[in-house]
Amino acid sequence: MHYIEPHIHMISRTTDDYHRMAMAGCVACTEPAFWAGYDRPHPEAFADYFEHLTSFERGRAARFSIAHHCWLCINPKEAEDVAFSREVIQIVRQFIDRPGVVGIGEIGFNKNSRNELTILEEQVALAVELNxxxxxxxxxxxxKLKGTRLTLDVLDAHGVSPDRAMIDHMEEHTTRLVRDRGYWVGMTIYPDTKFTPQRAVDTIETLAGDRLWINSSADWAYxxxxxxxxxxxxxxxxxxxxxxIQKVLYDNPLxxxxxxxxxxxxxx
Ligand SMILES: [Zn+2]
Incomplete structure (x- = not known):
């Protein structure tokens, strides 16, 4: 059966991983912009990163018939520097019309700080402006619960349609809030932290498989x-x-x- 991997950081993975994913049925993936494991020294480093996501990864995935897509943004962990972040947002504008770019992400909170809130507001406004x-x-x-609530308040305040925002890395104690406010629920399955496959399926059953996706968020970490x-x-x-099964792994992300x-x- 085919599946879509909607949140994975392939820049940190090997070509062998593409091969193994394809053999397991993966036909498409989306790669959000995220933290590289260190703070990038210059805003221009994001131009290199976005160039990589929109060119090299697409070609590497295509060798295994996986359609690669990406999301662009300044991630919350580097959003503490507001001036730096605003320069990156200008670079996002330059890349947003590239083939395979499906939206703005992954944006949100890391420490629920005031500066993170400022940049989240500006990136949500950017997404609304650019549809x-x-x-x-x-x-x-x-x-997590507080950060989720703050994020939903920002999305609501900017008039974002709940159909068009995926709230990822949800756990049992946050899915209900997101569901009640009409947004999509993303669940991440990890070997040690976040969801195990068993816990994820428990929650899928609780939510009847509606308006949710699951992902591995595989990156440079374990x-x-x-x-x-x-x-x-x-x-x-x-x-x-x-x-x-097809609804959860293919139809919903599609x-x-x-x-x-x-x-x-x-x-x-
Ligand atoms: Zn991620």
Whole structure:
């Protein structure tokens, strides 16, 4: 069965990972802009990063018939420097019309700080101005529930349609808030932190599989690009129908991402 990996940082992964993902059924992925593991020294470094995401990764994925897409932004961890961030936002504008760019993300909070809020507001305004989808990162270390609530308040205040924003890295205690306010729920499956495949399937069942996606968020940290096939296996083990499994792993991300007008997947 085909699946879409909607949140993965392939710049940090090997070509072998593309191969293994393709063998497991992956036909498309989207790669949000994120923190490189160090603070970039100059705003211009983001131009190099966006060039890489919109050219090299697309070609590397295409070798394995995976349609690569990306999201652009200044990530929350580097958004503490407001002047620096504003320069990056100008670079985002230069790249936003490139093929395969599906929206603004992953934006949000890292420490729930005032400067992060300022830059989140400006990037949400940018997405509204440019009619872009939004992918939200919610904090891991600090108060996830508080960061999620603050983010939803910003999205509401800017008139973002809840259909067009994915709130990612949700856990059991935050999904209800996001669902009640009409937004999409993203769930990340990790080997040690965040969701295990078992916990993810518990929550998928609670939400009846509606308006949600799952992802591996595999990056340079301890993570696993094959956790979506493992979650599919867990759904099969519990007796979920093929239609339900396809809804979670393919139909839902396709429905959300197709709103960008630039998400293309060719399944042969
Ligand atoms: Zn990420």
């Amino acid at each position: 872009q989808l939004i992918l939200v990162h919610t904090p891991h270390m600090e108060d 993570s696993d690009p094959l956790l979506l096939p493992q979650t599919r296996f867990e759904m099969q083990r519990r007796g979920h129908t093929e239609a339900m 429905q959300f991402l197709s709103q960008s007008g630039k998400f293309k997947v060719t399944v042969t």
